[in-house]
Amino acid sequence: MPPRRFGETARPDAWWVQPVAVFLGFTAFIVYSTWAAFQGSHFWFNGQGADYLSPFYSPELFYPAQYPQAAAHAWFGVQPYWWPNWLVFSPAFLVLWAPAGFRLTCYYYRGAYYKAFWADPPNCAVGEPRKTFLGERYFPLVLQNVHRYFMYLAVIFIFILGYDAWKAMWFADATGAAHFGIGVGTIVLTLNVILLASYTFGCHSLRHLIGGFLDEPSKVSACAKGFACVSCLNRRHMMWAWFSLFWVGFTDVYVRLCAMGIWHDFRIF
Amino acid sequence: MKTVTFRIWRGDAGGGKFTDYTTDVSEGMVVLDVVHKIQATQANDLACRWNCKAGKCGSCSAEINGIPRLMCMTRMNTLPTDQPVTLEPMRAFPNIRDLTTDVSWNFRVKTKIKKFNPRKPDAPDGTWRMQQADVDRVQEFRKCIECFLCQDVCHVLRDHHKHDEFIGPRFLVYTAALEMHPLDTEDRLPELKQAQGIGFCNITKCCTKVCPENITITDNAIIPLKERVVDDFYDPLGWLWKKLRPKV
Numbered sequence: 154m155p156p157r158r159f160g161e162t163a164r165p166d167a168w169w170v171q172p173v174a175v176f177l178g179f180t181a182f183i184v185y186s187t188w189a190a191f192q193g194s195h196f197w198f199n200g201q202g203a204d205y206l207s208p209f210y211s212p213e214l215f216y217p218a219q220y221p222q223a224a225a226h227a228w229f230g231v232q233p234y235w236w237p238n239w240l241v242f243s244p245a246f247l248v249l250w251a252p253a254g255f256r257l258t259c260y261y262y263r264g265a266y267y268k269a270f271w272a273d274p275p276n277c278a279v280g281e282p283r284k285t286f287l288g289e290r291y292f293p294l295v296l297q298n299v300h301r302y303f304m305y306l307a308v309i310f311i312f313i314l315g316y317d318a319w320k321a322m323w324f325a326d327a328t329g330a331a332h333f334g335i336g337v338g339t340i341v342l343t344l345n346v347i348l349l350a351s352y353t354f355g356c357h358s359l360r361h362l363i364g365g366f367l368d369e370p371s372k373v374s375a376c377a378k379g380f381a382c383v384s385c386l387n388r389r390h391m392m393w394a395w396f397s398l399f400w401v402g403f404t405d406v407y408v409r410l411c412a413m414g415i416w417h418d419f420r421i422f
Numbered sequence: 423m424k425t426v427t428f429r430i431w432r433g434d435a436g437g438g439k440f441t442d443y444t445t446d447v448s449e450g451m452v453v454l455d456v457v458h459k460i461q462a463t464q465a466n467d468l469a470c471r472w473n474c475k476a477g478k479c480g481s482c483s484a485e486i487n488g489i490p491r492l493m494c495m496t497r498m499n500t501l502p503t504d505q506p507v508t509l510e511p512m513r514a515f516p517n518i519r520d521l522t523t524d525v526s527w528n529f530r531v532k533t534k535i536k537k538f539n540p541r542k543p544d545a546p547d548g549t550w551r552m553q554q555a556d557v558d559r560v561q562e563f564r565k566c567i568e569c570f571l572c573q574d575v576c577h578v579l580r581d582h583h584k585h586d587e588f589i590g591p592r593f594l595v596y597t598a599a600l601e602m603h604p605l606d607t608e609d610r611l612p613e614l615k616q617a618q619g620i621g622f623c624n625i626t627k628c629c630t631k632v633c634p635e636n637i638t639i640t641d642n643a644i645i646p647l648k649e650r651v652v653d654d655f656y657d658p659l660g661w662l663w664k665k666l667r668p669k670v
Contacts, residue, residue, distance in 0.1 A: 154431070154513050157581070163488030163508040260645050264625035274577040277628035278488050286582040290621035298656040301649075357641070361649035362660075369604045371553040387641065 157280030159272070168276040175269035178395070182402055186249070189405050193217050193243035195412040196405075197226060198338065202325035203418055205317075205338045207408040208345055208401050212313050213244045248310075255307040256398070258300035260357045261390050301358040311353055314346040324420070335421045338407060345397075345404040352393035355386030423448045426503045428456060430468070431510040434519045441465075442506060447498050453509070454482050454493035457521070469520035477634055480569030484521050485510045490571040490632045512574040525570050531589050535597055536613070540605040556604040563599035563643060565635040568592065572629035572639060578622045588619035591629035591639050598643035601650070611654050620648055 162168060189196075189209050194217070196210040206213065206226050216227040223244075224231070232242045256262050267273045274281045289297050321342045323331040353359075364370040364380030371377050386393065410416040427444045443460045454472055461468045473479040475494045482493040487501060487508050501507055515523040544551045572591040578584050589597075597618070601610050614620045629639045637643070653660045 154510065154517055157513075163485065163510065165487055165502060165505060260625050264627055264640075267624045268626060273624065274581065274626065274628075277575055277626065277631060278485070278490065278580070281577060281581050284582070286578065286584070286622070288578065288588075288619070288622035288624055290619065294624075295621065295656075298648075298652045301652065301657065301660070357645045358649060358652075361646055361653075365646050365649065366653065368602055368606070369553065369556045371555045377555065390641075 159280050159282040160275060161280040162276075162278055164276075164278060168279055172269040172272070172275055175265050178398075179266060179269065182398055185402055186253075186405075189409070190243055190245035190249055191241060192409075193241055193245070194220060195409045196244070197223055198408050198411040198418065199225075199325075200411065201336075201418065201420060203336055203338055203411075204320045204323065204325070205342060205408045205411065205418075206320075207405045208314055208317070208342075208349075209249060209405045210244045211310075211317050212248060214247045215242075215244060217242050217244065251303065251306040252310060255300075255303035255353075256394070258297050258303055259394065260300070261394050263297060265391075300356075301362065304353070304356050304358045307353045307356070308359075311346065311350045314342075314349060318343040318346045337419045337421070338411060340421075341400075341404050341407045345400050348393065348397035348400045351386055352390070352397040354383060355388075355390045355393055356383070357387065357390070359383050360387050424503060426456070426498070427506040428460065429506040429508045430457075430460070430465075430520070431517075432465075432468070432520055433517065435517055438517070438520075440508070440510075447503070449499070451498045452494055453484075453486055453491075453496040453498065453501075453507070456498065457493060457509070469518070469522045471522045478567055480567035480634075483512055483569045483571050483574065485512060485574070490574040492569060492571070492634050495634055512570065514574040514576070514580040515570070527585055528568070528570055528573065528590075528592065531593050532596065534617075535589070535593060535600070536608045536610050538600055538603065538606055539608040541607050550605055552604045559642075560599045560602050560604075562637055563595045565637055566592065566595055567635060569634060571632045571634065575628040575632045576623075577626065577628070578619075578624075584619065584622055587617075588622040591623075591644065593618070594620065594623070594647060595637060595639055595643045598647055601647065611651055614647060615651050615655055620644070620651060623648070 186209060196207040198205040212228055213223065213226040214228050215230060215232045216223040218231050236242050268276060272282050289295055321339045322333055322335065324334040325331050360380065360383040363383055364376035367373065367376055370380050407416065411418045423446050425444060426447045427442050429440045429442050432438050432441045443464050445456060445459055447456060454475060457470050461470065472482040472494065477492055477495040483490065484493050486493065486496050490512060509521065511517050511521050511523045515525050515527065518524050540550065543549055570592060573579055576590055578588050579590050597610055597614060600606055600608065623644055625640060627640045633639055653664060
C-alpha cells in the first residue's frame with residue numbers, strides 16, 4: 154500500500170473537526186489565561202461585603218505593591234523586593250505554573266494536543282506530516298513523566314481553592330462582622346473547585362499511586378477503595394478536563410468583571 | 423434492497439489499485455457478506471481472510487472507509503452508501519493479496535515477552551488463592567481476540583513503521599495482563615522501557631476506539647504500565663517508597 158500523505162485518509166467523516174475544536178479551545182484558554190495573568194489587577198472582588206478571589210491568583214503569595222487593597226489575601230505580604238523592575242509583577246506568575254504543568258503533562262491533554270497542535274497524528278488513521286517520530290522516549294517529551302509531581306501540587310491547590318470557596322460564603326456587613334450567605338459568585342467559585350477536584354482526583358497518576366501499583370489491591374482495603382473511587386472519575390477524565398478548564402477561565406472572568414464594576418454580583422441570600 | 427458501490431483494493435506486495443464493484447445490499451447484511459457476494463458473483467479471485475463471522479476469531483480485519491474494523495461486525499446500515507464504500511487491507515502489515523495481510527510479525531513479538539511466572543502455590547495441593555476483584559482487573563485484557571486492529575491504527579506502526587522498536591497496543595495489553603496478574607512474579611518493566619518501546623506511545627487512544635471487544639486499552643493497560651515504568655525509572659521518591667513500603 155502506498156504511504157499516506159499529510160491529511161490523506163479514506164475516512165469520509167469530518168475527522169478534522171475534533172482536532173480543530175481542540176486547537177481552538179486550548180488556544181483560546183492559553184491566550185486568555187496569559188492575558189489575565191499579566192493584568193495583575195481586578196483579581197479579587199470585595200464589593201457588598203463579598204470575598205471572591207480569582208483561581209488564577211490563588212493562593213496569592215504576595216500582593217502587588219500598587220494594590221494594597223489586595224493585601225487581605227496575601228500570605229507573605231507585599232511583592233518581593235528582588236522582583237525585577239522590568240517585569241510587571243502579578244501574583245498569578247507565582248502560582249499558575251503548577252496547574253499549567255499539571256494540565257500540560259496530563260495523559261488526556263497529551264493525546265489531545267499531540268493531535269491538535271503537532272498533527273501526530275492529525276486523527277486516527279489520517280496521514281501525518283512527518284516521517285520521523287521519537288514519541289515520549291527522548292528529551293523533551295520524556296519530561297512528561299514528571300506528571301505525578303504536578304499532581305501532588307494540584308491536589309494541594311484543590312484544598313486552597315476549596316478554602317477560597319468557603320470564604321466566598323461569608324459576607325461582611327457594615328460593622329465588619331461576617332454572615333453566611335450565597336451570591337452568584339459563591340456558586341461560581343464552589344462549582345469551580347468541584348469541577349477541578351473531579352478532574353484532579355480522576356488523574357491517571359493518582360489512580361496508579363492510590364492502588365493501581367498493586368497487583369492485589371484487595372489485600373489493602375483503603376487502596377482498593379481509593380482505586381475504585383479514582384477509577385470512577387477517571388472514566389470521564391476528558392469531560393472533567395474540559396468542564397474544569399472552561400469553568401476556571403469563566404470564574405476568573407466573573408471575578409474580574411465584578412471587580413471592574415461591569416457585572417453586578419447578585420446576592421441570593 | 424439498495425445498490426452500493428464497493429471500492430476494493432486489488433493487489434499484492436508488489437502494488438495494486440482500487441477496483442469498483444457494484445452490488446445489491448439487503449437488510450441485515452454485514453460488510454463480509456457483501457465481500458462474499460462480490461467474490462461469488464464478480465471477482466472469484468478476491469482474497470479475503472475470514473473464519474467465524476461472529477467477531478470472535480479476529481480474522482476479517484480490514485479498513486472500511488479508512489477505519490480499521492472487523493468486516494463481519496460492520497453492518498451495512500451503519501455506513502454511508504451514497505458514495506463508494508472503501509475496503510482495503512490493514513496498512514500496518516505487509517499486503518499478501520487483496521484484503522489479506524501478513525500478520526506473522528505479531529506472533530514473533532509475542533514470543534519475546536516474558537511468560538507468566540506464578541509465585542509458589544498457596545496451598546499444599548499446588549493451588550493458589552486469588553480474590554475475584556483482583557482477577558477482574560486483568561480479565562478485561564483476556565477478551566482480546568488478536569484481530570490486530572489496534573496495531574493497525576497505531577500510528578507508531580502504521581505511519582512510522584517502528585516494528586523493530588515498539589511492540590504495539592496489542593502486546594502492551596498482553597504484557598499488562600501478565601504484569602498485573604495477582605500471581606505473577608516476573609518483572610517486565612526494563613524490557614517495556616527499552617526493547618519494547620512503551621515510550622513511543624503518545625496516548626492518541628486510537629487503539630481503544632477501534633477495539634471490537636471494547637477493551638479500554640489506553641486507560642487500563644498502557645497508561646498503568648507507563649506509570650509502573652515511571653515508578654522504576656523516572657521517579658526518585660517512588661523508587662524510594664517502593665524500597666521502603668511494607669510488602670503486601
